[in-house]
Amino acid sequence: MIIYDYKTSLSLQDCTGHFQNAFGRKAARVSTVKRWYAEFDRGHVSLHDEISEVRPSTAITEENDATVRHLIEENWHITYEEIRGRLEIGMSQIQKILHQYLKVPKLCCRWILHELTLEHKRRGVEI
Template sequence: MKLRLVPRGRTNLIDDVREQQPTTATTEHNISVVRHMIETDKRVTYQQIRVSLGIGMSQVHNILHEHLAVRKLRARWILHNLTEAQKLRRVDWCREMHAIFNGGDSNSVFDIVTGDESWIYCYDPETKR
């Protein structure tokens, strides 16, 4: 395209400044549809969202990350921030664990292996006598 402009007397090959078109795909309707899709199926893909709404991948990315503030973790959409209810549930759970393990004085607290938000109860019958 730019090579056609040179014979017409144009010597500057830098793109002309143009007004950016508004992104019409990022509407409240599309945002609510995407929200419903990820609440219904946490494993929904970019491609499925794109085909369902008939919008481009950049608009899907914009809706997911800018408007809904979610990220994909282990093939699931996860909210970036916890809700107040989720925070309260975690505090309640921690208080229950604190009571169960006598504030850390119980030796059974050492049977819990933690790592990356996963809690696994560890019991090795071969070491018990």
């Protein structure tokens, strides 16, 4: 609505009045409409977010995923700090590998893989 009102040369006050008529108490504040008008005046009339140059992650790789999986399979009680010491990557990257890529929750102080091998099941029974 704001961009339409701006492009039809409606004043800031009239645009705010349209919002209040349409949405009542849930209408955008005058300061919000003013900020958008200022953006449009600067030439930013796109409704899409601008592409930001985010540095690609170099820590989340297939090699690191495989290494973390191997470490968990070797020792279910491994800690974040021990994984961090082996891979020398940041804690947030380790958490992403564990939770988003490997999808392993931590239960009772040990990591549980979703796909347990027969050896893991046998060791679980022995314990």
